Amino acid sequence: MDKRRITRWHVFGWIFLVFLLIYAVTPLLWMLITSFKSQFAALQYPPDLYPKNPTTEQYVRLLSPQNDVGRQFLRYLLNSIMVSTVTTILGVAVAVPAAYAFSRFRFPGRKALFFSVLFRNMFPAVVFLMPLFIMMRWMGLVNTYSSLVITYLTFGLPLSIWLLKGFYDNIPVQLEQAARIDGCTRFQAFYLIVMPLSAPGIIATAIYSFITAWNEYVYALTFLNDDQKLTLPVGLQRFFTEYATNWPGLMAASFIMSVPVVAMFLILQKYFVRALTEGAVKA
Amino acid sequence: MAQVEFQEVVKRYGSFEAVKSVSFTVEDGEFVALVGPSGCGKTTTLNLIAGLLDLTGGAIRVGGRQINDLDPKDRDIAMVFQNYALYPNKTVRQNLGFPLRMRKVPKRELEEKVNDAARLLDITHLLDRRPRELSGGQQQRVALGRALVRDPQVFLMDEPLSNLDAKLRVQMRAELKRFHQDLNATVIYVTHDQLEAMTMADKMAVMSGGVLQQYDTPERVFEEPANVFVAGFVGSPAMNLLPARVVENGGAVQAAGEGWELALSPRNAASARRASGDAVILGARHSSLILHEEAAPGCIAAKIYTVEPTGDLTYAHVEVGGKTFVISLDPQRRIRADQPVWIEFDQDRLHLFDAVTEQRLPPG
Amino acid sequence: MSRPHRSEPSSRGLIGQIIDHRWDYLYVLPALGVMMLVIAYPIYYTFYLSFFRTPPSLAMSEKIFNGFDNYATVLGSDSFQQVTWNTIVWTVWSTFFALILGLGAALVLNREFMGRGLLRGLLLIPFVISAVAASYIWRWIYHSDFGVLGAVLFDLGLIDGKLNLLDNIDMVLPSLIVVNVWKEFPFAMIMILAGLQTVPDQLLNAARVDGAGAFHRFWHVTLPHLKGVLIITVLLLFVQNLNHFIIPWIMTGGGPAGASDIWITQIYQIAFGRIRFGIASAYSVILFLVMVVIGYFYVKALTGDEDRQAH
Structure with a gap:
């Protein structure tokens, strides 16, 4: 009898999972399918559930520097890559020592500092938008990537520090002590012993920083208005016009924009899940 | 190898004094065990030598050189940690070579020394494995190897055997002792296990509450414990302690408690007279007590609580004057719980302590 | 330098420390x-600005102090009630459904089976792709003339005629919540999945032996x-939803007739559409105060465990 009840739960679980999978994946599939249609084929009712005459014209157009649209799109792509990469490198460089200090040292105000770092997560982007906009204008940083990098850094930092601290907490202090006795300076002990061990955490943090920066929209929308400087999420809007929207083009652009982050995330999700498990669950 | 000298070493955390003015000297080539219950300050003391903690006061000298303010890497010491602290991402070979690499030892010499150490510890076949692929005993050897490739002035060991199972621990104990004899190394060894300290060390430093209670050879610590704490801590089963009042009865000196009295021999009577008051504590090892099943003169009446046979010896737990004594017996003897018995003290091996100062009262 | 030593008492003077x-x-x-x-x-x-009337030129030297006028303007505006109600509906339902779906997914994925990693990866994709892309994808799916959702529902006989979601005052908010839940249930899933790994097998087996189904x-x-x-996940989701800007902004811009306007889109509109930084700041402060209350519980939930461990 018990066995049958477990089976019932199993069946229920599977049905639920299938439903969830349809919910999660079909919109993505529809994006892909649409992106391989011609603009004409997309505007059909009822829509074809698969492209009858699949075409890569949207991708060719977006990725070739020969035409205006392609030049523009590649420009945005490059901007996004640049802003995200710089943010990631700086973010890791700042988060690693901070997380290490929070994990290892017991200085006064450590706890308060740590929670003030986490507290950042609580505040709506819009609260910061106006004063930062004024500040950036005052510093002459409107329309520069620096304005975005500085802002994105603080987005990523709280969770990055939190995740990394979890990793450092799990690395026994004795390893560093042993290294120092074996002839390392404090910095060498950190660099030669602790850093390699926390590599998964650092990778996870880097992915996280990259994805947040890559996907950010509100600040990019507000701080940038030079057509040549836009990042992809904001640039995408330029392809969208109320009346003659090129939906297959938009879907192809969305797809290209999603590929790097999804690929990165899928390859490295193991690290990310581990970081979340070690950091988040233990708080 | 070198002499290690502690001079009024103090370590304070805030207002908490973890090590209170500790002074002693470890001679060149000596094996000294720092022993005491957890929280007694022994590991803190070790970390002070290693330089992992900063001294609050006093001085530590190694080979006559004051090392207080040196970085751990400049102190020329090696340390074996309780959890071995092997670098998980390095192979055994890399672990062993790491201290040499940090000291910029030429590659040829480094390889030679690593191979020598591996041969000495019989871990040559493990050189290319990683720590997590090793058993506890093997990890222990690698940790030891990493300490001895460098030929340091002093070896520090922080409970290196406590993570091993009982059988392996006995074996490693013997190996460590042998290794010390062969290398004639200066070793400072922290343990909470007094048996380990007794069996391995040339000298024991017994600590409690941040205070060095006694620093002497294991024999003397066992035979002449400096105070009640050392008496109770060293030896297994622990020394039986019985509070008593000293009564002078027309020249004869008696120790008495609730429901019992014992005439003290002249040797012990002299000790008892040295007490600051009339309150003393009698201490008797389990082997210095004789159990009688019938009343005998000079004995104290008691009752058996329970009996523990261990094979070689049988331990009788006996209720005496509100305390429980442990007395070892010939396993042939048949004793039952609740049986009334009489205890005879071997007065030549009786210890007396002042009940107020808890210090040993030396015999007449 | 400090000592990497744990839990040392800290009663020495603060300055000294x-x-x-x-x-x-x-x-x-x-x-x-x-x-x-x-x-x-x-x-x-933001606090400072909320007490000023700011010029549209954003030349801050010309701002005029006007006390609590901005707050009065915000609280007294016709739309405030509706926007607040929308915000509550949006935040509560998004959080609720994301949590339920995330919990369900985590429980199923916590079992060992073939292809579990792949499945987990697939379910996580909506979480990592950009909210902007997600908004466009769903806008296309919801499209009233050529949307695939309308066509499928029509084929199944569930609707007759066109499906009109984003221009429909009653349907727009639920439709946006569907998109939002799609985007964030994987986050709940992964948090809970991490949490499930802390459930000791021994206890589950003990319960099984005790006859629990x-x-x-x-x-x-x-x-x-x-x-x-769960507490932490709910709080994080709640905060995230309260601040969620992109989906409503790109999909509807708050329309039709403010039916999908929430606080955050409203603030952005006032600040950067109408260039009224003073009023928008006052609005932000109100939102901020709500966040502080939530933040208090958030930090309390986070520290709760640590305090318990300390004793």
Whole structure:
């Protein structure tokens, strides 16, 4: 009898999972399918559930520097890559020592500092938008990537520090002590012993920083208005016009924009899940 | 190898004094065990030598050189940690070579020394494995190897055997002792296990509450414990302690408690007279007590609580004057719980302590 | 330098301690500097601005102090009630459904089976792709003329005629919630999945031996262990939803007739559409105060475990 009840739960679980999978994946599939249609084929009712005459014209157009649209799109792509990469490198460089200090040292105000770092997560982007906009204008940083990098850094930092601290907490202090006795300076002990061990955490943090920066929209929308400087999420809007929207083009652009982050995330999700498990669950 | 000298070493955390003015000297080539219950300050003391903690006061000298303010890497010491602290991402070979690499030892010499150490510890076949692929005993050897490739002035060991199972621990104990004899190394060894300290060390430093209670050879610590704490801590089963009042009865000196009295021999009577008051504590090892099943003169009446046979010896737990004594017996003897018995003290091996100062009262 | 030593009592004078640890602060200084610049100052400035009337030119030297007028304007505006109601509906339902779906997915994925990693990866994709792309994808799916959803529902006979979601005052908010839940249930899933790994097998087996069925094991063993993670997840989702800007902004811009306007889109519209920084700041402060209350519980939930461990 018990066995049958477990089976019932199993069946229920599977049905639920299938439903969830349809919910999660079909919109993505529809994006892909649409992106391989011609603009004409997309505007059909009822829509074809698969492209009858699949075409890569949207991708060719977006990725070739020969035409205006392609030049523009590649420009945005490059901007996004640049802003995200710089943010990631700086973010890791700042988060690693901070997380290490929070994990290892017991200085006064450590706890308060740590929670003030986490507290950042609580505040709506819009609260910061106006004063930062004024500040950036005052510093002459409107329309520069620096304005975005500085802002994105603080987005990523709280969770990055939190995740990394979890990793450092799990690395026994004795390893560093042993290294120092074996002839390392404090910095060498950190660099030669602790850093390699926390590599998964650092990778996870880097992915996280990259994805947040890559996907950010509100600040990019507000701080940038030079057509040549836009990042992809904001640039995408330029392809969208109320009346003659090129939906297959938009879907192809969305797809290209999603590929790097999804690929990165899928390859490295193991690290990310581990970081979340070690950091988040233990708080 | 070198002499290690502690001079009024103090370590304070805030207002908490973890090590209170500790002074002693470890001679060149000596094996000294720092022993005491957890929280007694022994590991803190070790970390002070290693330089992992900063001294609050006093001085530590190694080979006559004051090392207080040196970085751990400049102190020329090696340390074996309780959890071995092997670098998980390095192979055994890399672990062993790491201290040499940090000291910029030429590659040829480094390889030679690593191979020598591996041969000495019989871990040559493990050189290319990683720590997590090793058993506890093997990890222990690698940790030891990493300490001895460098030929340091002093070896520090922080409970290196406590993570091993009982059988392996006995074996490693013997190996460590042998290794010390062969290398004639200066070793400072922290343990909470007094048996380990007794069996391995040339000298024991017994600590409690941040205070060095006694620093002497294991024999003397066992035979002449400096105070009640050392008496109770060293030896297994622990020394039986019985509070008593000293009564002078027309020249004869008696120790008495609730429901019992014992005439003290002249040797012990002299000790008892040295007490600051009339309150003393009698201490008797389990082997210095004789159990009688019938009343005998000079004995104290008691009752058996329970009996523990261990094979070689049988331990009788006996209720005496509100305390429980442990007395070892010939396993042939048949004793039952609740049986009334009489205890005879071997007065030549009786210890007396002042009940107020808890210090040993030396015999007449 | 400090000692990497755990739990040392700290009753020495504060100044003395700070001096002892002065080098430790070097490690956190870069992080702290960035945070101060981009967090502390803006918070202060938002409060400050909320008491001023700001010129559309944003030349701040011309701003005029007007006390609590901005707050009166915000609270007294016709749309405030509706926008607040929309915000509550949006936040509560998004959080609720994301949590339920995330919990369900985590429970199923917590079993060992072939292809589990792949499945987990697939379910996580909506979480990582950009909200902008997600908004466009769903806008296309919802499209009233050529949307695939309408066509499929029509084929199944569930609707007759066109499906009109985003231009429909009653349907727009639920439709947006569907998109939002799609985007964030994987986050709940992964948090809870992490939490499930802390449930001791021994306890589950003990419950099994005691005769508890699957449901009772879940209710009496698993759920109590998940409590901490669930609280944190709910709070994070709640905060995220309250601040969620992109989906409503791109999909509807708050329309039609403000039916999908929430606080955050409203604030952006006032600030950067109508260039009224003063009023928008006052609005932000109100939102901020709500966040502080939630933040209090958030930090309490986060520290709760640590305090318990300390004793």
